Amino acid sequence: MANDNVGLSLKLFIVLTRALQSIKKRIEEDIKKQGINLTEFAVMELLFHKGDQPIQKIGSKVLLSSSSISYVVDRLVQKEMIRRRPCPDDRRITFATLTEKGRAFMEDYFPKHEQAIHSILAGLDDDEKAQVIEHIKTLGLHAEGTSTDK
């Protein structure tokens, strides 16, 4: 269980970066045909599966800064996919809510999206995917834990 091959780590980083770039590109191609991008889709998916969310909570879920979410929400509102709904109890909070159009879109498109990802990731079988998921999770958690303060 050696762990001293520095070059191997570099290679892993490069391979991950390139593969994910390819994967993302394919997935985004698919979504862009619908007139939205990956970030916008992620926000809509969150609302679709978890119900209305405070804007701030969306940011932490889809890993965007507060300024970026404002922008994404604006775009989705322009596209009439979601709307802002003020929270009656706490006037600091604004909920994002799918419109009818947004819900209809997700009901139609989400399964297709999932299927597209499945095709794009078909290079591995289920067992291999499960294995990679575990390993990558480990990597991610360790990286999270690694601060600059070594």
Add this chain to the structure above:
Amino acid sequence: MANDNVGLSLKLFIVLTRALQSIKKRIEEDIKKQGINLTEFAVMELLFHKGDQPIQKIGSKVLLSSSSISYVVDRLVQKEMIRRRPCPDDRRITFATLTEKGRAFMEDYFPKHEQAIHSILAGLDDDEKAQVIEHIKTLGLHAEGTSTDK
């Protein structure tokens, strides 16, 4: 060797996206202290290890569009890390070349960079990394091959 778990594919995509985001963030933190970013570093590393390169070739190696490389090269020239050198044989071509400052920087910093990545990726041992590399390569290649034209 089943391969029909659509949800598993979606999960793999999400796990990959998040882990790589964490990893990149850590690595970039480290490099930014040096006053350059990951893209700029990638360009300098290419020149450092492969020698002078036509600007267009840099783009294909570090996966940037031609317009983006022009911009990155500009920044590195401003920082006096590289310079543009016209090709005498083919006047369409401009080489990017490390300056003395750029070379000195890489000689000092590259080993530290490699070591930093190694620390950040220390969540897995060498065998596991090798395994992940193989799997991710497979994924990437398949994704590359997957066009929209199914």
Add this chain to the structure above:
DNA sequence: TATAATTATCTCGAATTCGAGATAAAAAAG
């Protein structure tokens, strides 16, 4: 050789994201 096609680089404007700071509201502290 003139013409067309290709190649390398750059310019410009748009898209996306971020960080810093503003604003407003709610909660905590005194």
Add this chain to the structure above:
DNA sequence: CTTTTTTATCTCGAATTCGAGATAATTATA
């Protein structure tokens, strides 16, 4: 009940990347 702190959202400007198209040089074709 006033003051301070925290929380949620937004505005603004900067950074980074892209695509489309411009320019210029080279190569291939007629």
